[in-house]
Amino acid sequence: MAISVPGGAEVTYAEFGDEIERVAELLAGAGVQPGRAVSIVLPNGLEFMVVFLAVARAGAIAAPLNSAYTTDEFTFYMEDAEAQLAILPLGEHAAREAAAQLGVPTIEASLDDSGRTSLSKGGDTLTARRDAPAPSPDDVALFLHTSGTTSRPKGVPLTHGNLAASIKNISDTYRLTPDDIAMVVMPLFHVHGLIGVSLSTLSTGGSLVVPPRFSASRFWGEQKDSGATWYSAVPTIHQILLARADEDGAPHSSFRLIRSCSSALAPAVFEQLEARFGAPVLEAYGMTEASHQMSSNLLPPGDRMPGTVGKGTGVDIGIMDDDGNLVSTGGLAEVVIRGANVTHGYHNNPDANAEAFTNGWFRTGDQGFLDADGTLTLTGRLKELINRGGEKISPLEVDAALLGHPAVAEAVCFGVPHTMYGEAVQAAVVVSADTDEDAIRAYCGEHLAGFKVPDRVYIIDTMPRTATGKIQRRHIAAMFSEAPAQ
Known part of the structure; x- marks a missing residue:
């Protein structure tokens, strides 16, 4: 099937x-x-x-x-x-x-x-x-958008050759065979669900179980009925399944592997997943511009190290400083990649391409370091994207929506730590007329997808600025992110 x-x-x-x-x-x-x-x-x-x-x-x-x-x-x-x-x-x-x-x-x-x-x-x-x-392999097969530090997402064309390279990298990493049955819990409009699970499984003759949407209450029944051997999801979904595991009668051993990607997996959640579900948990690192996967922890007897995203999977990974020089082992700087899976460039965006490519390497915008064995650890993002459960959100896009409200004079969107989603979207605004938080959020809901709408909108008297008059997003975020949101 x-x-x-x-x-x-x-x-x-x-x-x-x-x-x-x-x-x-x-x-x-x-x-x-x-x-x-x-x-x-x-x-x-x-x-x-x-x-x-x-x-x-x-x-x-x-x-x-x-x-x-x-x-x-x-x-x-x-x-x-x-x-x-x-x-x-x-x-x-x-x-x-x-x-x-x-x-x-x-x-x-x-x-x-x-x-x-x-x-x-x-x-x-x-x-x-x-x-x-x-x-042909050089023809564009897939066109997606990725949020950037500009106010609008960037178009990412991926060729048939890009996809074929990524699919092979993924299927080789997880040793997929015709006996594998994958549960598709991620949206198919994202590279995670589409390439990371679906196309990689089909390329090896395996089977897909595709519910219309993820449902925690039906997950284990669908897994039992189908005999699914693996699934891949963002940490948010793993945490939901863990929280309900005993209530839902989840088995203590069922999957050949559990994969996590699109957002950082906390080491504690890694340990809990392996202990409760009895399968190796493999955290991977992917992005749209790389046709999804760039690195992954490995199946036993290979290494899997909590808090890391493993080794390059058919993709060259380096660490590059601001001047375009690759730094030595252990050096902390920007993660760069190159390989047959990487896009040839953004759509109609020469400025973004000039910024993204250096000496044949693609700059990911993520900060990290490689150890002596080539294992990659990510330490943060150089750019200001908000990662809400794997959904990458440009704060400038949310700023623009907030500023469209007739009573909002200034607005700054930012991410704050969140126990379930990793980060939550919040914002601070200065208003010029009577309004309230609910009205501003409702306005955003008319112009943004629900996951981009700020969970909280703080109405403040003045926007803090630097000595040169600049508004620094990270400083404003620090004012409202002392404790993780629930």
């Missing part, structure tokens, strides 16, 4: 391959052009996997998006990707409004009664098919 949806459809590899070819031909018949982006706004499920691979098979560029985005966010992402089409679920959706504003045509995707992916436009099922040209 290639893919199964708990309580829903399931397909063999032969059926899955036929579906991908059929949908690719339907897309080509609908006028989808090779080399141009197609925005995909679908939930986790069989239809997402079919549509994603069919878009890539047709030679177009798959650009999956978080369905929780607002109309404003969808408008930016579709426009920045220069989308030729948006593939959406049935019914009303903010993405449909955005596509209409941009004049981007839409197609609806759903599963029919037989579990096949149906494409429709204006209520009419698409039937016209045309041969789709096969893409």
